[in-house]
Amino acid sequence: MGPSARGLIMLPMSWLLLSGLTLSLASPGAKSEPSSLSLQRHKRHWEWKSFYVLEERDPPHRVMKLHSNKSNIHTIYKIEGDGAGRIFTVDASGDVYAQEKLDREKKSSYRLKARLIDTRTNRQVDNEEEFEINVSDLNDNNPVFLQDFKGSVVERSPKGTLVMTVTATDYDDPTTPNGKLEYKLLNGTDLFTIDQRGDIRTTVGDLDREKQSMHKISVQAKDMPGISSGNINTTTVTINVLDINDNMAVFKKKKYQPTEKYSFNVKEDAKQNSKIGIMELEDKDEEQNKDPVFSVLEFPRVFMVVKNHMKDGVLTLMQELDYETKDKYTFVIEVKESSLKEPADNQDEKLLRRADVTINVIDVDEPPLFSKQIYNFSIVEHSPIKTPVGKVSATDPDKAKFAIRYHIDDPNCPIAIDPTTGTMTVAKDLDRELVDRLEFTITAVEANPRGLKSHALVNLLVLDVNDNDPVLTAEGMIFACEADQPGTIIGRVKATDRDKHMEIFTIRLAKPSYNFTLTDNRDNTANITVRHGDFNQNDPLYDLVVAVEDRGHPTSRTSTTTITIPVCSCDSNRKNYYCKAAPNADNASFHAIIAIILCILTILVIVILFVMRKRCQKETVVILGKNGEMHEQLVSYDEEGGGEMDTNGYDVSILNSARSDGAALPPPPGVYAAVNKPPAVRRDMATMIEVKKDEADHERDGGPYDTLHIYGYEGPESLFGSLSSLESCSDDGSLDYDVLNDWGPRFKTLAELYGIEPSENQYAY
Numbered sequence: 001m002g003p004s005a006r007g008l009i010m011l012p013m014s015w016l017l018l019s020g021l022t023l024s025l026a027s028p029g030a031k032s033e034p035s036s037l038s039l040q041r042h043k044r045h046w047e048w049k050s051f052y053v054l055e056e057r058d059p060p061h062r063v064m065k066l067h068s069n070k071s072n073i074h075t076i077y078k079i080e081g082d083g084a085g086r087i088f089t090v091d092a093s094g095d096v097y098a099q100e101k102l103d104r105e106k107k108s109s110y111r112l113k114a115r116l117i118d119t120r121t122n123r124q125v126d127n128e129e130e131f132e133i134n135v136s137d138l139n140d141n142n143p144v145f146l147q148d149f150k151g152s153v154v155e156r157s158p159k160g161t162l163v164m165t166v167t168a169t170d171y172d173d174p175t176t177p178n179g180k181l182e183y184k185l186l187n188g189t190d191l192f193t194i195d196q197r198g199d200i201r202t203t204v205g206d207l208d209r210e211k212q213s214m215h216k217i218s219v220q221a222k223d224m225p226g227i228s229s230g231n232i233n234t235t236t237v238t239i240n241v242l243d244i245n246d247n248m249a250v251f252k253k254k255k256y257q258p259t260e261k262y263s264f265n266v267k268e269d270a271k272q273n274s275k276i277g278i279m280e281l282e283d284k285d286e287e288q289n290k291d292p293v294f295s296v297l298e299f300p301r302v303f304m305v306v307k308n309h310m311k312d313g314v315l316t317l318m319q320e321l322d323y324e325t326k327d328k329y330t331f332v333i334e335v336k337e338s339s340l341k342e343p344a345d346n347q348d349e350k351l352l353r354r355a356d357v358t359i360n361v362i363d364v365d366e367p368p369l370f371s372k373q374i375y376n377f378s379i380v381e382h383s384p385i386k387t388p389v390g391k392v393s394a395t396d397p398d399k400a401k402f403a404i405r406y407h408i409d410d411p412n413c414p415i416a417i418d419p420t421t422g423t424m425t426v427a428k429d430l431d432r433e434l435v436d437r438l439e440f441t442i443t444a445v446e447a448n449p450r451g452l453k454s455h456a457l458v459n460l461l462v463l464d465v466n467d468n469d470p471v472l473t474a475e476g477m478i479f480a481c482e483a484d485q486p487g488t489i490i491g492r493v494k495a496t497d498r499d500k501h502m503e504i505f506t507i508r509l510a511k512p513s514y515n516f517t518l519t520d521n522r523d524n525t526a527n528i529t530v531r532h533g534d535f536n537q538n539d540p541l542y543d544l545v546v547a548v549e550d551r552g553h554p555t556s557r558t559s560t561t562t563i564t565i566p567v568c569s570c571d572s573n574r575k576n577y578y579c580k581a582a583p584n585a586d587n588a589s590f591h592a593i594i595a596i597i598l599c600i601l602t603i604l605v606i607v608i609l610f611v612m613r614k615r616c617q618k619e620t621v622v623i624l625g626k627n628g629e630m631h632e633q634l635v636s637y638d639e640e641g642g643g644e645m646d647t648n649g650y651d652v653s654i655l656n657s658a659r660s661d662g663a664a665l666p667p668p669p670g671v672y673a674a675v676n677k678p679p680a681v682r683r684d685m686a687t688m689i690e691v692k693k694d695e696a697d698h699e700r701d702g703g704p705y706d707t708l709h710i711y712g713y714e715g716p717e718s719l720f721g722s723l724s725s726l727e728s729c730s731d732d733g734s735l736d737y738d739v740l741n742d743w744g745p746r747f748k749t750l751a752e753l754y755g756i757e758p759s760e761n762q763y764a765y
């Protein structure tokens with residue numbers, strides 16, 4: 001095998017463009033050297049292994065020739081496998097043709113089998129043989145960028161910083177230059193560079209976001225690296241420049257002011273922490289990177305600069321101002337940035353880091369100012385009217401210094417104030433025991449038309465003087481028992497005083513006593529002890545005269561109290577006792593007598609009423625029948641009658657029917673007639689009522705029958721007549737009070753009152 005033949009075989013593997021030459025091996029011209037193809041074959045009759053076909057070649061074209069040394073005129077070739085019969089066909093001489101355009105990027109290799117058939121026997125002559133047709137690559141694909149590329153780089157990054165990597169794809173055979181790519185920047189090469197891997201790097205170290213924050217550059221990808229020809233494609237990549245704090249914050253220069261001079265007017269009543277004004281800054285950096293720090297070089301306690309959300313300076317008042325003290329402040333405010341990357345882009349503006357600030361304090365008409373907000377004074381109770389209490393004072397804080405007028409708001413305040421001097425005096429008597437401290441408001445008004453006001457509070461303590469007598473009270477009842485032995489403590493007295501002193505009272509006997517002693521317990525109480533006993537219930541009351549002395553100021557006061565001690569009979573331990581003459585015996589007997597008299601009078605009236613009623617009933621019987629209509633109702637005691645229409649009361653028809661049954665009279669048409677009751681009940685009831693009524697009528701001294709009571713009789717046809725004492729007894733003249741004379745001396749007075757002479761009576765008619 002010659003070197004040229006070897007080169008021909010080797011070349012298609014590395015150099016596709018020459019693959020066409022390989023085909024010539026299979027062409028009739030190449031048949032002269034079949035040995036070269038069968039070199040690797042042993043005991044085989046087929047003389048091929050694989051072949052190349054160029055993609056994109058117009059069909060049909062011969063690809064190769066099959067050859068077996070067993071072929072003769074009676075044999076034909078047949079192929080099977082990938083695309084056999086459709087893409088690849090074979091003719092009788094063994095020439096294989098491609099019938100379609102082939103695309104390596106779709107299918108790069110076809111595996112087929114070849115067979116030799118004897119047409120006479122229709123049998124396979126030789127062993128079948130596999131072979132391969134490889135499609136060789138053409139540079140028929142452009143590079144493609146499969147995505148949009150975006151990158152970023154921090155400003156001032158050093159030269160050579162990797163920004164991003166751009167990659168393109170070529171579908172051609174990557175083992176050949178057809179599928180290999182190289183990159184190139186079409187513009188922006190002053191700032192960036194790209195290498196063969198697609199890495200984009202900076203070529204400068206001073207990228208400035210504030211100058212240009214975004215760069216768009218065009219990247220070209222080309223296959224067949226190193227050769228001027230080739231397929232190209234381009235894309236535009238975006239590179240953002242990221243911010244750092246490389247710009248100095250400076251005060252914003254205003255057009256109308258050559259230098260940074262700020263001037264603010266502040267009212268003197270401006271509150272602490274109030275905003276005075278905004279000092280705008282200029283800083284090209286992005287907000288999150290700005291870091292201004294303000295310093296007030298003078299008056300740092302009066303003024304402060306704080307940052308707002310825009311990172312501008314807000315001049316703030318830290319102390320209240322007073323126009324009368326200082327009406328103008330001039331100072332310098334400086335701004336710095338601690339995290340600034342030096343040198344700043346705006347070095348030349350260094351002067352603008354300072355600002356001159358002038359604060360003009362504006363005078364405000366302010367209300368009067370009291371020397372104190374709360375005044376505490378004290379005054380002794382019962383001090384004479386016009387006694388001075390104290391003095392308040394207020395002044396006008398303004399330059400004008402208007403006069404001040406004072407008044408007390410509460411018109412009932414017992415203190416008066418001098419409107420011009422502020423001196424307060426007693427106006428009404430003060431009694432500590434009634435009011436021990438006063439609280440009132442004083443108003444100060446500027447004596448000008450605006451009349452600005454302010455208020456102050458006065459606490460006035462009313463001091464005590466000893467103006468109340470001490471009071472002695474007995475603790476429980478004090479009495480002596482008949483059996484009390486000398487030394488028995490029979491009671492305790494206690495001294496109190498409305499004045500406010502805590503001193504111990506002195507308690508002693510004002511008059512010496514033979515029978516009792518008084519022991520001062522030194523705790524404002526004193527025990528009464530029996531000195532000489534052997535008391536008797538019939539003894540008169542014992543009077544113990546006790547003097548109590550307080551030690552108040554300015555003078556001590558003494559009061560004398562008489563304690564009356566009765567003598568009682570008691571059991572051994574003085575628990576139960578009986579006093580014949582109680583301390584209030586006089587009063588008690590008087591009340592008892594009045595009560596007794598009242599009782600007697602009440603009984604008398606009841607008796608008289610009862611007698612009058614008896615008489616009325618008698619007359620009723622007489623006038624039965626001729627009286628008009630009759631209404632009756634049975635009621636139980638403790639039940640309130642409801643009048644004629646009270647159908648919830650007892651059924652009066654019982655009485656009506658009783659009458660018809662008993663007296664055989666036709667029942668009168670009545671409201672209650674419709675109500676029927678069982679006849680048995682009616683009869684029993686009627687009989688009972690009749691009996692009871694008869695008893696009551698004829699028994700003069702018997703009390704009224706309690707179970708059934710008949711009253712309110714106004715019916716016309718009643719058998720019983722009216723029992724109403726109101727109607728039938730209204731005529732006093734028809735009553736006979738003579739019976740009172742028969743009742744004895746006790747009713748003599750009544751008899752005299754009601755006993756009417758017949759002659760007088762007739763005279764009256």
Ligand SMILES: *[C@@H]1O[C@H](CO)[C@@H](O)[C@H](O)[C@H]1NC(C)=O
Pocket residue numbers: 043044045069070
């Ligand atoms: C075909 O070739 C093989 C080997 O190359 C050989 O053994 C055989 O005899 C040949 N047949 C004919 C018919 O030439």
Ligand SMILES: *[C@@H]1O[C@H](CO)[C@@H](O)[C@H](O)[C@H]1NC(C)=O
Pocket residue numbers: 013050051108109132133134
């Ligand atoms: C044909 O291509 C296949 C892969 O596609 C490869 O393995 C084979 O070696 C190629 N044949 C030749 C003769 O280059």
Ligand SMILES: *[C@@H]1O[C@H](CO)[C@@H](O)[C@H](O)[C@H]1NC(C)=O
Pocket residue numbers: 142143144145146147232233234
């Ligand atoms: C370049 O690539 C894009 C995809 O990134 C593709 O759509 C376009 O067709 C390509 N241009 C050429 C000329 O092949």
Ligand SMILES: *[C@@H]1O[C@H](CO)[C@@H](O)[C@H](O)[C@H]1NC(C)=O
Pocket residue numbers: 186187188216217218236
């Ligand atoms: C580079 O070219 C692209 C595409 O034409 C264009 O959009 C871009 O602005 C150019 N960039 C520069 C720095 O000229």
Ligand SMILES: *[C@@H]1O[C@H](CO)[C@@H](O)[C@H](O)[C@H]1NC(C)=O
Pocket residue numbers: 374375376459
């Ligand atoms: C005034 O009296 C009040 C109590 O009534 C007290 O709390 C306050 O401290 C006093 N003020 C002065 C200045 O004495």
Ligand SMILES: *[C@@H]1O[C@H](CO)[C@@H](O)[C@H](O)[C@H]1NC(C)=O
Pocket residue numbers: 489491492519521526527
């Ligand atoms: C005074 O009487 C009380 C009981 O009422 C007693 O406890 C106390 O000891 C007595 N004080 C004196 C000094 O005897």
Ligand SMILES: CC(=O)N[C@H]1CO[C@H](CO)[C@@H](O)[C@@H]1O
Pocket residue numbers: 513514515532533534535536539542
């Ligand atoms: C001063 C006084 O009241 N003395 C009386 C003390 O008691 C005796 C007898 O109980 C009387 O006789 C005293 O008059």
